[in-house]
Amino acid sequence: MPRKFFVGGNFKMNGLLADIDRIVDHLNASHLDPNTEVLISPPAIYLLHVRDRVKKGIEVAAQNCYSEKQGAFTGEISPLQIADSGIPWVIIGHSERRTLFGDIDSVVAEKVRAALEEGLNIILCVGETLAQREAGETLKIVEHQLDCVKREIGPWAEVCHRIVIAYEPVWAIGTGKVASAAQAQEVHADTRTWLASHVGKEAAEDTRIIYGGSVSAKNCVELATQPDLDGFLVGGASLKPEFVDIINSHLKK
Ligand code: PEP
Numbered sequence: 269m270p271r272k273f274f275v276g277g278n279f280k281m282n283g284l285l286a287d288i289d290r291i292v293d294h295l296n297a298s299h300l301d302p303n304t305e306v307l308i309s310p311p312a313i314y315l316l317h318v319r320d321r322v323k324k325g326i327e328v329a330a331q332n333c334y335s336e337k338q339g340a341f342t343g344e345i346s347p348l349q350i351a352d353s354g355i356p357w358v359i360i361g362h363s364e365r366r367t368l369f370g371d372i373d374s375v376v377a378e379k380v381r382a383a384l385e386e387g388l389n390i391i392l393c394v395g396e397t398l399a400q401r402e403a404g405e406t407l408k409i410v411e412h413q414l415d416c417v418k419r420e421i422g423p424w425a426e427v428c429h430r431i432v433i434a435y436e437p438v439w440a441i442g443t444g445k446v447a448s449a450a451q452a453q454e455v456h457a458d459t460r461t462w463l464a465s466h467v468g469k470e471a472a473e474d475t476r477i478i479y480g481g482s483v484s485a486k487n488c489v490e491l492a493t494q495p496d497l498d499g500f501l502v503g504g505a506s507l508k509p510e511f512v513d514i515i516n517s518h519l520k521k
Contacts, residue, residue: 273492273518274432274476274499276307276391277506278331278359288314289321291507296323298512301519304499307357307391308506312345315355329357329391332365335378337386347379347386358383359501361393361413363438373413377420380431384421389430391501392417393480394459398439407458410435414462428471432478433459434501440481442503449490449497452479456496485510488517 283291288310300306302325309329310318319328334344350358360383361376371379376392383390394413396406414433418424424431435455440447447455456477464472479491480501491497502514 271476271498273304274478275304275515276501277511278309278503281311282507292318292321301516304515304518306515309359316353327357328355329359330355331359333358333379333383335382347383347388351386351388357389359391363436363441373416377416380417381420384427391432391434393434393436395436395438411462418466425468425471428475432476434478434480436480444482446482446487449494453494453496460496485513488514492517
């Protein structure tokens with residue numbers, strides 16, 4: 269089965285209720301490629317509202333979760349609560365979580381395990397900083413981030429259809445500096461090779477590996493032509509009408 273193209277919109281901590289409604293209503297009114305899986309990830313406080321307002325076929329994701337089911341963890345949301353709220357997806361390991369909120373590799377791995385246990389689907393973000401890229405460490409860093417998750421969750425192959433890997437070079441997120449198609453393809457291909465040898469050949473073929481980092485309507489079509497690039501995780505542009513063009517970029521592939 270060919271991998272279904274996947275485009276997610278990460279609103280981050282942006283938008284008030286009226287803005288979120290405007291974005292959702294625009295998506296609801298737009299023609300979206302039926303061969304692309306579409307997801308939006310509003311701030312946690314709007315998750316249930318968006319779940320109820322968005323049209324069928326667009327999925328909703330939390331931007332983060334904690335690794336415990338419940339308890340004295342003020343300000344956190346558990347995977348159990350996300351699942352209980354009918355939110356099927358969660359983004360884990362976003363670079364802003366890693367750099368600003370202390371989500372080191374082991375924390376990310378625990379969150380992935382906890383989210384899998386509650387039946388959630390996961391967008392697992394990985395990626396290198398500029399210094400790591402300049403030191404020639406990109407592939408090593410990404411493989412290490414994947415390794416940490418693998419060690420924590422055990423048999424990844426059994427859940428591979430529930431994990432989308434988002435390659436998001438930290439230097440490209442929110443900076444307007446997009447990875448070239450060749451740079452993205454190199455990391456995506458290496459990630460697939462890593463999956464083939466550490467998780468299984470079938471899982472490697474089936475797993476969606478999406479790209480994130482300053483994706484826009486202008487650059488998405490060229491990126492989408494890369495053989496190992498199965499979609500996008502979009503930040504800033506997901507708040508704008510051009511998000512629809514990004515969702516439909518696969519039609520132009
Ligand atoms: C992101 O937040 O995942 C992201 C890729 O942001 P941006 O598209 O704004 O670079």
